[in-house]
Amino acid sequence: MKLIKKRVKLSQFFGVIVFSYYLLGASFWSLNNAVLGGALFFIGTVMVAVGVLGRVWCLSYIGGNKRNMVIQHGPYSLCRNPLYLFSLIGAIGIGLATKTFIFPLIIFVFFVVYYPFVIRKEEAELKLKFGTEFENFMKKIPSRIIPSFRNYAGLERTEINLNSFRKGISDLIFFIIPIGIFPFIETLHAIGLMPFFYYIY
16 A cells, blocks of 8 residues: 555656646747647557546556456456556657647656556565466466457456445546647647747647
8 A cells, every 4th residue: 555655646746847847838849840740649649538538547457456366357458557558658748739849758768667566566466465366377477567469368257346446537637638638738829828938849
């Protein structure tokens, strides 16, 4: 639990810093190349949708069960950490929705530098808790985050802890809200009601 709290707080702190940098600047491509800016926003929105739907898919399998059993079906038969995979897709989508290249790059670098450490720590805890069962899962699904359909196994039904599922669903707001906020801020920049101090590429 301490690791989860640290991960959430660090990710939120990182998000605040990046958003503050975004507020003080303006997308160069949005103001100087409407076609490229629009394409970046569209691709970003699609990626956010994929990330959100993917997280819901993961939650439908893992909701409240992560600490009680080794989940090996649905998205967890694609890779061992699909929730992080879809979070990364959604986060990069948010970066692209700013109509810049630098933000998705920063988000990707942050993930690559920090989250492998988090995943290793979590897997070490799960290995201690579930022993051979989790080790067999690691052998069956060797990839931590890169998906493969080779071992895909779905379920017709599964039990969900509704409290955990609702908590997971409520977290999706952090992926959805920026898609509405960014165009609003861009409009304020364009009409001069919100000054900006630099271009962001």
